[in-house]
Amino acid sequence: MKFFIDTANLDQIREAQDLGVLDGVTTNPSLMAKEGITGDQNVINHYKAICDIVDANVSAEVISTDYESMIKEGEALAKLDPKIVVKIPMIKDGVKAIKYLSSKGIRTNCTLIFSAGQALIAAKAGASYVSPFLGRLDDISTDGFQLIEDIRLIFDNYQYETEILAASVRGPMHIVNCAKLGADVMTGPLSAILALMKHPLTDSGLAQFLADHAKAAGK
Ligand code: G3P
Numbered sequence: 001m002k003f004f005i006d007t008a009n010l011d012q013i014r015e016a017q018d019l020g021v022l023d024g025v026t027t028n029p030s031l032m033a034k035e036g037i038t039g040d041q042n043v044i045n046h047y048k049a050i051c052d053i054v055d056a057n058v059s060a061e062v063i064s065t066d067y068e069s070m071i072k073e074g075e076a077l078a079k080l081d082p083k084i085v086v087k088i089p090m091i092k093d094g095v096k097a098i099k100y101l102s103s104k105g106i107r108t109n110c111t112l113i114f115s116a117g118q119a120l121i122a123a124k125a126g127a128s129y130v131s132p133f134l135g136r137l138d139d140i141s142t143d144g145f146q147l148i149e150d151i152r153l154i155f156d157n158y159q160y161e162t163e164i165l166a167a168s169v170r171g172p173m174h175i176v177n178c179a180k181l182g183a184d185v186m187t188g189p190l191s192a193i194l195a196l197m198k199h200p201l202t203d204s205g206l207a208q209f210l211a212d213h214a215k216a217a218g219k
Pocket of ligand 1: 006169
């Protein structure tokens with residue numbers, strides 16, 4: 001399973017990269033705004049800064065919503081760095097833009113996926129990734145894991161190469177359950193990735209090992 005970090009925060013991206021388990025970064029306009037990144041040139045510079053930190057792919061989202069502007073924006077983003085994957089929203093013009101960009105060899109991530117039908121049409125258009133928003137479905141008492149399972153079944157039925165990128169992941173059990181269901185990728189906050197390593201029995205077990213070692217050494 002690939003691990004992406006869902007943030008535009010450079011310190012957190014660096015920390016995840018240093019951990020050695022990072023396969024990619026996803027951003028969106030809200031995450032950029034959260035870091036105070038505004039203005040077209042600043043956004044572009046920030047994408048370049050992220051690409052300089054990671055050895056992995058970086059999803060950069062278009063803000064246009066019509067076909068012509070989305071492909072223009074998508075082509076410009078893709079030219080910034082070979083690591084860029086163009087993130088396109090699941091709307092009618094977005095599907096057309098995914099079809100066009102994928103025909104030009106530009107990788108795309110279809111975002112704001114909330115149903116299996118949306119994932120299916122994005123895959124047919126040639127999206128490299130579909131991003132079902134697990135956490136936001138859970139927020140409205142809808143089973144996000146069922147959506148991952150349904151998309152997995154459909155993509156396997158037809159051998160679609162589109163990768164399932166479980167997004168809007170909020171915690172470690174989201175990651176574990178997505179892995180059990182066969183999501184290809186998860187994107188979540190650094191806190192969810194770090195939480196995977198924690199167990200109270202690990203902490204108490206290590207403390208005991210070190211105490212026994214010190215005692216045996218007469219310290
Ligand atoms: O990047 C898209 C997605 O992961 C957003 O997550 O936490 O805002 O629902 P969240």
